[in-house]
Amino acid sequence: MEVPRHWRLKKQRYALVGEVCPSCGAKLFPPRDVCPVCKAEAKTLYTFSGRGEVLAFTTVTQPPAEFADQAPYVVALVRLEEGPTLTAQLTDLGDETPYIGMPVEMVTRRLRTDQGERGVIVYGYKFRPRLQPAPA
Amino acid sequence: MTPIRPLRPQRPVGIVGYGAYIPRYRLPAEEIRRIWSQGKGGLPVQEKAVPGLDEDTFTIALEAARNALARAGIAPEDLRAVWVGSESHPYAVKPTGTLVAEALGATPHVQAGDWEFACKAGTEAMVAALGLVGSGMADYALAIGADTAQGRPGDALEYTAAAGGAAFVLGPAQDALAVIEATYSYVTDTPDFWRREHQRYPSHGQRFTGEPAYFHHITHAARALLEALDLEPGDFAYAVFHQPNAKFPQRVAKMLGFKPEQIAPGLLVPRIGNTYSGSALVGLTAVLDIAQPGERIFVTSFGSGAGSDAMVLTVTEAIEARRDRAPRTEDYIARRTVIDYGLYVRYRGKLNK
Numbered sequence: 358m359e360v361p362r363h364w365r366l367k368k369q370r371y372a373l374v375g376e377v378c379p380s381c382g383a384k385l386f387p388p389r390d391v392c393p394v395c396k397a398e399a400k401t402l403y404t405f406s407g408r409g410e411v412l413a414f415t416t417v418t419q420p421p422a423e424f425a426d427q428a429p430y431v432v433a434l435v436r437l438e439e440g441p442t443l444t445a446q447l448t449d450l451g452d453e454t455p456y457i458g459m460p461v462e463m464v465t466r467r468l469r470t471d472q473g474e475r476g477v478i479v480y481g482y483k484f485r486p487r488l489q490p491a492p493a
Numbered sequence: 494m495t496p497i498r499p500l501r502p503q504r505p506v507g508i509v510g511y512g513a514y515i516p517r518y519r520l521p522a523e524e525i526r527r528i529w530s531q532g533k534g535g536l537p538v539q540e541k542a543v544p545g546l547d548e549d550t551f552t553i554a555l556e557a558a559r560n561a562l563a564r565a566g567i568a569p570e571d572l573r574a575v576w577v578g579s580e581s582h583p584y585a586v587k588p589t590g591t592l593v594a595e596a597l598g599a600t601p602h603v604q605a606g607d608w609e610f611a612c613k614a615g616t617e618a619m620v621a622a623l624g625l626v627g628s629g630m631a632d633y634a635l636a637i638g639a640d641t642a643q644g645r646p647g648d649a650l651e652y653t654a655a656a657g658g659a660a661f662v663l664g665p666a667q668d669a670l671a672v673i674e675a676t677y678s679y680v681t682d683t684p685d686f687w688r689r690e691h692q693r694y695p696s697h698g699q700r701f702t703g704e705p706a707y708f709h710h711i712t713h714a715a716r717a718l719l720e721a722l723d724l725e726p727g728d729f730a731y732a733v734f735h736q737p738n739a740k741f742p743q744r745v746a747k748m749l750g751f752k753p754e755q756i757a758p759g760l761l762v763p764r765i766g767n768t769y770s771g772s773a774l775v776g777l778t779a780v781l782d783i784a785q786p787g788e789r790i791f792v793t794s795f796g797s798g799a800g801s802d803a804m805v806l807t808v809t810e811a812i813e814a815r816r817d818r819a820p821r822t823e824d825y826i827a828r829r830t831v832i833d834y835g836l837y838v839r840y841r842g843k844l845n846k
Contacts, residue, residue: 371596404598427546448547449517451830465555465596466547478583480592483547488820491827 359471363479368402370481371465375441377403384439407463409437409484414447414455423469431455435484449485460487499675499721500620502627507669508806509567509633510662510815512560513778514553515765515825518543520837522652528834529647537738541655541766543832543840544641548656549583551592553771554639557660558593560819561635564670565662569598572662573631574622575605578614578638578770579658580688580695582607593637604634611686612735613796614638615659615770620676620802622663633664640769645694646843653738655766657825659774670812671781671790674805675722679714686797697797703741706799711735711745714801715793719749722805726750730788733759733776735795737767751791758783764826779822786810 368374375386380397384405392399414433417424424430431447433455447455448466461484468481520543522536544553554577562569575594582589590605599605608614608621615638622634639658644651666672685706688695698706711734719725726732732751734742739762746756759776768775773794780790786808793803838844 367595371592372598374598446547449545451517451828464552466545466552467549468547478549480551480596488824488828491821491823 360477363471363477373405373407373437373463373482375403375405377401384441386437386441386443405437405439405463408487409435409461409463411447411455411457411459411461412436412442413457433461433484435461446483447485448483453486461485462487497677497717497721499677499718500623501675502623504627504629505666505672506623506627506663507666507672507809508661508781509664509668509670510561510563510565511660511670511778511781512557512562512564512819513657513659513775513822513825514556514560514639515542515657515768515775515822516544516548516553517828517830518545518832518840519829520832520834524834524837525652529651537652537740538766539763540831541653542657542768543837544656546840548641550577550579550581550639550641550658551583551589553641553656553658554579554589554593554637554660555596557639557658558597558635558637561660561662562597563819564815565633565664566815566818567633567662567664570602571633572597572599572603572635574625574634575599575603576608576618576621576634576636578608578610578616578618578636579640580609580611580614580769581641581643599635610800611797612737612767612769612772613794613800613802615774616792616794616802616804617796619661619663619804620678622661623673623676626663626665633662636661636663638770638774640771642767642769643694643841648694650695650697653762653767655768657765657768657775658771659778661774668811669809670815671784671806671808674807675718676802676804677714677718677721678800678802679710679717680800681710683710683799685799702797706797707735707737707741707795708745708748710799710801711793711795712748714803715749715791718803718805724789724805726752726755726791728789729755729791731758731780731784732756732791733773733780734793735773735801736760736762736776737772739763761822761826775822781808781812782816782821782823784808784812786812
C-alpha cells in the first residue's frame with residue numbers, strides 16, 4: 358500500500374505541475390525545489406502546457422505485474438515545449454505508429470491500481486498524438 | 494392542480510464555458526449483430542464510442558472540464574462547485590468530483606460531489622449549479638455529465654451503451670456565451686431501467702422504457718416549460734433530446750412539433766452511441782459549436798427511474814470569441830479508430846483472467 362506516496366505526488370501526476378526558477382527562469386519537472394541550472398532556490402509552482410514531442414520510444418511487451426493489463430504499450434521520452442524531458446506512456450495511438458519528433462499532448466489517465474480491485478486507482482499523465490481539427 | 498412554475502434564478506445565469514470529450518475507439522453496431530444475432534435484424538445506431546483501457550468516467554469528465562474551463566477563461570480557483578453526474582463513477586465511495594477538482598486546480602476552497610440519476614445526472618448537476626450561481630452564493634460552478642456505460646453482452650443495450658462526457662461552467666449571465674432562461678423538471682417513480690448494488694450490468698423493462706418512461710417524461714417536461722415561457726418549437730433554432738438510440742429522439746421531436754433540421758446538429762447518437770449522462774449534453778456542445786448569437790436552443794434530458802430536465806437557452810455574442818479556445822465536439826467524433834468485438838471485450842474488461 359503506497360497511498361501516502363500517491364497522495365503526495367498527485368499535483369505533478371494529474372496536471373504536470375512543476376516549478377519555475379525565479380532567478381534564471383528555467384522550468385523544472387519533476388519539481389525539485391533547487392534549480393539544476395543556476396542552483397537557486399526554485400519553489401514557485403508552474404503548470405506545464407502539456408505539449409511536447411517524442412524524443413525516443415519503445416514498446417513494452419514484458420511489463421511489471423501492475424501494468425500487465427495494458428501490455429503491450431509504448432513508453433516514450435517526451436520533451437516538453439518548456440524544456441524538461443520526462444518518461445511516460447503513449448496512449449490513444451489507435452492505428453498510428455509513433456515516431457521520433459511526433460507531436461504529442463498530455464492527458465490524465467489511469468496508470469494502474471494499487472493492490473488490485475480493492476486498492477486506490479492511480480491516475481497520472483500520459484501523452485497522445487495531438488488532436489487534429491475535423492476536416493471541414 | 495398547482496400552476497406550473499419553471500425554475501428561474503434570482504440573478505440571471507448562463508453557460509460561461511463548455512467542453513466535450515469522446516474516446517477514440519468505435520465499435521460498429523454491425524459487429525455486435527454479427528456476434529449475437531447472426532448478422533440479422535435492425536440496428537439502433539451505426540457505431541458507438543468505446544473508451545480505451547486507461548479511460549474511465551473521471552478521465553472523461555476531466556478532459557471535458559479542461560475544455561470548458563479553457564472556453565470560460567476563468568481561473569480554476571474561481572470555481573465554487575465541481576459536480577459530476579454519472580452512473581459509472583470509478584469508485585463506489587470516493588467522489589469523482591474530488592479528483593476532477595484536484596486535477597483542475599480548483600481545490601481546496603470548493604464544493605465537490607457526485608450526482609446520480611441514470612442518464613440525467615448531468616442536467617441535474619446543471620440545475621443545481623444554476624441554483625448556486627443564481628442565488629448569488631457562488632460566481633462559477635462546474636457541472637459535468639460523463640459515463641462509460643456498460644451493456645450486458647447480448648443485451649439490446651449493448652448496441653448503444655457508449656462513453657463520453659460534457660462539462661459546463663455556469664456563471665453570471667453577463668459573462669455567458671448562452672443565457673439559461675429557465676428550466677423545468679418532471680419526475681416520477683417509474684422503474685424502466687435500474688442497477689442494483691454490486692451488479693455489474695443494468696436491467697431494464699424492455700418495451701416499458703418507451704411510452705411510460707422516455708416519451709411521457711420528456712413530453713411533459715418540454716410542454717410545461719414551453720407553455721410557461723409562452724414559446725413554441727418554431728421559436729428555436731435547435732433542439733436536443735436525450736438520445737438512447739436514433740429513433741426515440743426523432744420521434745419525441747416530432748411529437749412536440751420540432752422539425753428534423755432543428756435536431757440534426759445535436760443528434761450524435763448514430764455516430765457515438767448513447768453516452769448516458771453525457772447524451773443530451775454532448776449534443777448541446779455540438780450545437781454550441783455552430784450556434785449564432787441570438788439563437789434559442791431547447792434541451793430536454795431523460796433519466797431512467799425516471800425524470801426529465803427541460804432547459805431554454807439563448808446564445809450571446811460571447812460565443813464567437815470563446816468557441817475556438819478548445820477542440821470542437823466534431824474534432825473528437827472525426828478522430829476514430831474502428832475496433833472489432835474481440836478488442837471491445839478486452840477494452841471493456843469483459844474477460845476475467
